[in-house]
Amino acid sequence: xxxxxxxxxxxxxxxxxxxxxxxxxxGEGPLGDKFDTVIDDGYFAxxxxxxxxxxxxxxxxxxxxxxxxxxVNDLDIIGAGDLLxxxxxxxxxxxxxxxxxxxxxxxxxxxxLSLGMCSMALESGFARRGAAVTSSHFGSAERQFRYPLxxxxxxxxxxxxxxxxxxxxxxxxxxxxxxxISAVRFGRxxxxxxxxxxxxxxxxxxxxxxxLLNYLxxxxxxxxxxxxxxxSIGSEILYDLMAQEGVDxxxxxxxxGKMIFDADAQDVHAGGSGCGCSAAVLTAELLPRLERxxxxxxxxxxxxxxxxxxxxxxxxxxxxIAHLIRFERVEAK
Amino acid sequence: xxxxxxxxxxxxxxxxxxxxxxxxxxGEGPLGDKFDTVIDDGYFAxxxxxxxxxxxxxxxxxxxxxxxxxxVNDLDIIGAGDLLxxxxxxxxxxxxxxxxxxxxxxxxxxxxLSLGMCSMALESGFARRGAAVTSSHFGSAERQFRYPLxxxxxxxxxxxxxxxxxxxxxxxxxxxxxxxISAVRFGRxxxxxxxxxxxxxxxxxxxxxxxLLNYLxxxxxxxxxxxxxxxSIGSEILYDLMAQEGVDxxxxxxxxGKMIFDADAQDVHAGGSGCGCSAAVLTAELLPRLERxxxxxxxxxxxxxxxxxxxxxxxxxxxxIAHLIRFERVEAK
Numbered sequence: 001x002x003x004x005x006x007x008x009x010x011x012x013x014x015x016x017x018x019x020x021x022x023x024x025x026x027g028e029g030p031l032g033d034k035f036d037t038v039i040d041d042g043y044f045a046x047x048x049x050x051x052x053x054x055x056x057x058x059x060x061x062x063x064x065x066x067x068x069x070x071x072v073n074d075l076d077i078i079g080a081g082d083l084l085x086x087x088x089x090x091x092x093x094x095x096x097x098x099x100x101x102x103x104x105x106x107x108x109x110x111x112x113l114s115l116g117m118c119s120m121a122l123e124s125g126f127a128r129r130g131a132a133v134t135s136s137h138f139g140s141a142e143r144q145f146r147y148p149l150x151x152x153x154x155x156x157x158x159x160x161x162x163x164x165x166x167x168x169x170x171x172x173x174x175x176x177x178x179x180x181i182s183a184v185r186f187g188r189x190x191x192x193x194x195x196x197x198x199x200x201x202x203x204x205x206x207x208x209x210x211x212l213l214n215y216l217x218x219x220x221x222x223x224x225x226x227x228x229x230x231x232s233i234g235s236e237i238l239y240d241l242m243a244q245e246g247v248d249x250x251x252x253x254x255x256x257g258k259m260i261f262d263a264d265a266q267d268v269h270a271g272g273s274g275c276g277c278s279a280a281v282l283t284a285e286l287l288p289r290l291e292r293x294x295x296x297x298x299x300x301x302x303x304x305x306x307x308x309x310x311x312x313x314x315x316x317x318x319x320x321i322a323h324l325i326r327f328e329r330v331e332a333k
Numbered sequence: 334x335x336x337x338x339x340x341x342x343x344x345x346x347x348x349x350x351x352x353x354x355x356x357x358x359x360g361e362g363p364l365g366d367k368f369d370t371v372i373d374d375g376y377f378a379x380x381x382x383x384x385x386x387x388x389x390x391x392x393x394x395x396x397x398x399x400x401x402x403x404x405v406n407d408l409d410i411i412g413a414g415d416l417l418x419x420x421x422x423x424x425x426x427x428x429x430x431x432x433x434x435x436x437x438x439x440x441x442x443x444x445x446l447s448l449g450m451c452s453m454a455l456e457s458g459f460a461r462r463g464a465a466v467t468s469s470h471f472g473s474a475e476r477q478f479r480y481p482l483x484x485x486x487x488x489x490x491x492x493x494x495x496x497x498x499x500x501x502x503x504x505x506x507x508x509x510x511x512x513x514i515s516a517v518r519f520g521r522x523x524x525x526x527x528x529x530x531x532x533x534x535x536x537x538x539x540x541x542x543x544x545l546l547n548y549l550x551x552x553x554x555x556x557x558x559x560x561x562x563x564x565s566i567g568s569e570i571l572y573d574l575m576a577q578e579g580v581d582x583x584x585x586x587x588x589x590g591k592m593i594f595d596a597d598a599q600d601v602h603a604g605g606s607g608c609g610c611s612a613a614v615l616t617a618e619l620l621p622r623l624e625r626x627x628x629x630x631x632x633x634x635x636x637x638x639x640x641x642x643x644x645x646x647x648x649x650x651x652x653x654i655a656h657l658i659r660f661e662r663v664e665a666k
Contacts, residue, residue: 005409005433007459048647077519085418087438091522091639095652100338100519103438105420117435124457126340186410186433189424306424314381319428
């Protein structure tokens with residue numbers, strides 16, 4: 001069994017811009033005043049939740065491009081994905097651009113997957129500037145994965161709330177910035193046999209442990225470890241799995257699914273989830289912390305549950321995956 | 334507007350193995366005796382079409398690994414995708430391996446997308462050996478995109494039949510072979526406003542034209558141009574769109590959607606489609622032609638329609654995409 005799949009980038013891949021756009025509930029959470037755009041209306045003045053999600057996706061990318069001081073057609077590649085069947089939010093969001101498009105599917109791990117793919121495109125010389133984008137929407141996800149909102153289904157305490165939000169990051173090898181991506185590790189599919197669709201954190205935690213244990217085993221470390229959306233239950237399982245291998249990450253670990261909502265004050269059960277969760281927290285809170293110098297390095301480990309409603313109906317267990325991106329402050333290097 | 338996105342690979346990325354597995358109807362078609370495995374039973378001895386598709390996917394990869402004389406854990410990366418919601422055929426097919434997994438969604442363009450992603454991984458040094466895999470299944474696709482087979486819905490002449498099949502290609506920079514990938518061009522999302530779900534060829538042809546015109550405009554050419562699954566109607570539209578720009582490709586063009594079935598003898602309407610269509614034809618017919626020296630270079634241009642049943646219900650038009658891979662015989666270089 002192989003244990004080493006991490007790639008240290010030889011080129012300087014800079015984070016030249018980032019942006020986000022989130023929904024009302026996210027705007028009322030602990031990070032509310034840090035988001036670029038908060039929409040009050042879940043439909044975002046569109047005719048459906050899906051069209052609203054396309055608009056979230058576009059708005060996040062626009063904001064990231066503004067910060068990077070470039071236009072969409074300055075990009076050489078866009079890597080994007082989302083939770084909707086056939087990943088339509090991404091495809092419809094980019095169809096007005098003239099940029100080569102790599103469609104990705106990594107469930108809630110998509111922000112790290114698209115950052116990894118774009119890093120690879122820049123490292124290989126396929127692109128000089130790339131954008132990694134992803135989105136999710138509570139309304140479009142609930143009706144696709146669970147029930148229409150009107151049905152008012154009850155959810156158990158282990159369930160997570162899909163974040164309405166999108167995040168985008170611009171990477172460049174031809175402009176410099178204060179943050180760079182220095183390493184990428186694409187994750188493996190890990191299946192611990194969990195079959196409970198309301199315990200996504202539990203299904204994803206073993207994948208996060210696999211990716212992190214392999215990364216940290218080689219003497220590497222970072223100031224902050226941010227997992228995607230394990231939320232409260234998945235985070236505890238991650239600590240247990242890491243502890244079994246003698247690794248304690250509690251003091252430097254945060255989870256985007258726990259950060260985005262106030263679990264006591266908001267009706268979110270175990271926390272946030274969805275592609276947009278880690279994308280919005282990364283671009284509203286984590287990258288700014290690096291930029292301000294509060295931390296000098298960060299492992300961003302977004303996690304995904306690779307099931308579908310159909311595989312759950314067919315009694316399959318739920319495989320997870322976790323991709324890792326290492327961000328560094330450039331001065332601290 | 335940019336016109337140049339093609340990347341010529343600097344490293345020698347060799348095709349060291351390929352394999353496929355198809356269904357009964359495909360086995361009865363013109364390429365029937367060229368496939369590695371033909372299954373008689375659409376369920377492939379499994380309990381559902383979806384589980385059968387997972388098995389097709391695994392069987393194609395196993396055959397490709399055998400030809401490459403390696404095992405799955407010799408791979409550094411697997412890039413795969415399929416048509417099922419949340420791309421579950423791919424995720425469930427690779428969950429027993431220990432290989433980093435990049436989940437991709439490009440609809441029927443996925444074989445070229447995954448080959449392009451793997452080429453990029455090898456060119457960048459992220460991987461030394463990679464596998465590109467994709468699959469589709471008539472039964473799982475019909476009930477997801479159209480109607481359950483039991484309903485017996487009528488289809489218009491422009492409709493295509495989703496191929497039951499999977500294909501896999503092994504790429505390596507550390508073993509040599511007779512065929513290499515020399516260039517990759519990721520396509521752009523192109524939307525000509527087609528809204529007819531039974532005319533996928535028409536929706537995808539503009540994307541194929543965009544990708545090919547850009548590639549050929551720079552003085553480049555090849556002995557054979559193989560599009561993914563435009564089938565009979567889409568191929569004619571492609572000829573028309575290319576002719577408007579003064580380019581005639583008829584004499585060197587083939588289409589995987591036309592090749593896989595006998596349109597006169599089999600009830601397939603406009604031809605084949607699905608991720609597995611171009612993957613199976615590439616690995617059963619096109620790569621062997623290169624290997625035998627019948628042609629020295631080939632552009633493999635798989636096309637995808639990036640819609641979902643929901644976007645069609647919401648009256649959206651159907652965007653297309655086409656990714657291009659250039660294969661060359663090594664001696665002829």
